[in-house]
Amino acid sequence: MKLSDYPRPSVTVDIVIFTIKDNNLKVLLVKRGVEPFKNKWAFPGGFVKIHENLEQAAKRELEEETGVKEVYLEQLYTFGDVSRDPRGRVITVTYFALINSEKAKEKLNASTDVIEAEWFEISNLPPLAFDHSEILKYAIKRLKWKFEYTTIAFSFLPKRFTLTQLQKIYEIIFEKNFDKRNFRKKILSLELLEPTEEKEKEVSYRPPQLYSLKSKIKIGKIIDII
Template sequence: MSGIEIAVSTVIFALRHDTSTDRTSLWMPLVRRVREPYEGSWALPGGPVREDEDLSDTARRTLSETTALSPTYLEQLYTFGHVARAPQPVPGPRVISVVYWALVRPEEAERSIEDENVAWRAADDPPALAFDHSTIVEYALWRLRTKMEYSRIAQAFLGETFTLAQLRQVYEVVLQRTLDPANFRRQVEASGAVEPTGDYLVGGRHRPPKLYRHREASDLADNGPLTRL
């Protein structure tokens, strides 16, 4: 082993409905490695950084090349550079991985590539992953659930407009617990993070629910608490 190489990996989360369980849960796309080490194993999408690329550009390029996804929400998560990330001895340079995470809406996730080398798997129950990617996924899940407690990151899983029931489902799926609908409504409305659009979601058999929107798109960043649920 000689030298050091910088690579980028990305954890992508989306809410997807599992027809086998009739439940909505967090899923992520994985890619199958086609060379050693770990040939044939599942791994996070990513690749080496080119000399003329910023790190975020590498994340977007490799996501596009492997999954056809172009997420709006893309954030640097952490850097993983433990000496024993790969089995020893490994020919070539030591690889330090800068990890990003991305959140996509269900309709975005449906446009991704799915074939024998790209597959969506439940984020909380992934297969054995190459390198230290299982540790990376665990850290990304912890970070997501922590941010859900105090930021407005749930917006990244939704469209421009949504019902409070849809927003509550995002929190319930990510936090893995049931939230009281009335209490959730009171807390969200009191936070001032969302506002009614004046429109309603039509097409159901019951009274159409109000549609809401977040006040500012910039609120996806950690600019202040939404509510602690």
Template sequence: MNTLTLPPFAARVGLAVDIAAFAMHRSKLMILLVRRGIEPHQQSWALPGGFVHDGEQLAEAALRELREETSVSLSPNHLEQFYTFGHPGRDPRGRIVSVAHLAVLPHGTPAVYGGGSVTAAAWFEAHEPPPLAFDHADILAHALRRLQVRLEYAGLALEFLPDTFTLPELQEVYEAILARPLDKRNFRKRILAQGLLEAAGERRNGVGRPAQLYRRAKRLRSPRV
């Protein structure tokens, strides 16, 4: 007798992934969206995503869907699983559970092209997106909160920047994610006390005084209390 079967009361569930992919562009936090080419919600904007294939890892599915629908290829270290959305009525096709992933794209917004079952892909301001399909507005809101939490303990802002950068450029990332301005003097004092940065030994010429360049510290030190 085969006992390795699901009990009859187990729900029949489809497993999907959705990806909230963020990047910085001209001091603004951007989110990558796709226009759906099929029902439900045909022609609506949505987060990239789709169903997990048989035998596929969740991260593999997320990276594949992102690549197929937007032409963006990422390495797994740019991806983080952050929440699961499983309300019974979230998808009119049936009970679909989505495992949401957060992605950070370094060095700006690459060109994107719609593929697969979507008709277009485009970047939008993350804090002012268009109406979204399914519960993707809720997923995006959770992703933004996750970004804001990670700012406080994981040096997340550095992932949006090139290897060397100025403190004003770093402050722009913080302000874009938090959606509010920060005091320049207090920001400089607090960020340098965290021990995440070290001087790169270079300056960038521009208007006025050359700006000191910084980089991620090779050996993190404990922040001063």
């Protein structure tokens, strides 16, 4: 059996990039500059090069679009329905990335085939190209699941952060408030964090303790958080 015996589909990667800005969960979309779905919004992505691993392709697209390296990145799901792309058979391997709000501030690079790139609030999205609404639904499900059972929340935060910042992120993701005392008790009991020497300064209230993730704790580690 030869590989050449079979007609081959095209393979792309698409990346759902989340961040938290202005107390909202946001996702990065690009406006397509070419057909199909010209002028519609879609997730950043592109064709997998023939000598490039899937994750490399995802990282390349991510960096082209945001200029950011070192983000949390994991494979999400592969969508390959026959009719998902009007140009022909296109299978897309989707990825899921989280970047922290400081990095998200850096300016977005509109790349080839893209008119502009913009952060959209999850609750206020334009219509999406292809089957990208379905992809997003899946990505949000995964995001909540991961927040509940792993340490990914920290990928939305800078190296040093306060417990209040962390709590705020959980409140945004789960769309509900937590009791401050119970939240702190729970998080500290997990022994993931260590206090840093410094406290945040130049605030007109009691300066909060800054914490950092213990170096041996990997982001994404499975552990019951909430």
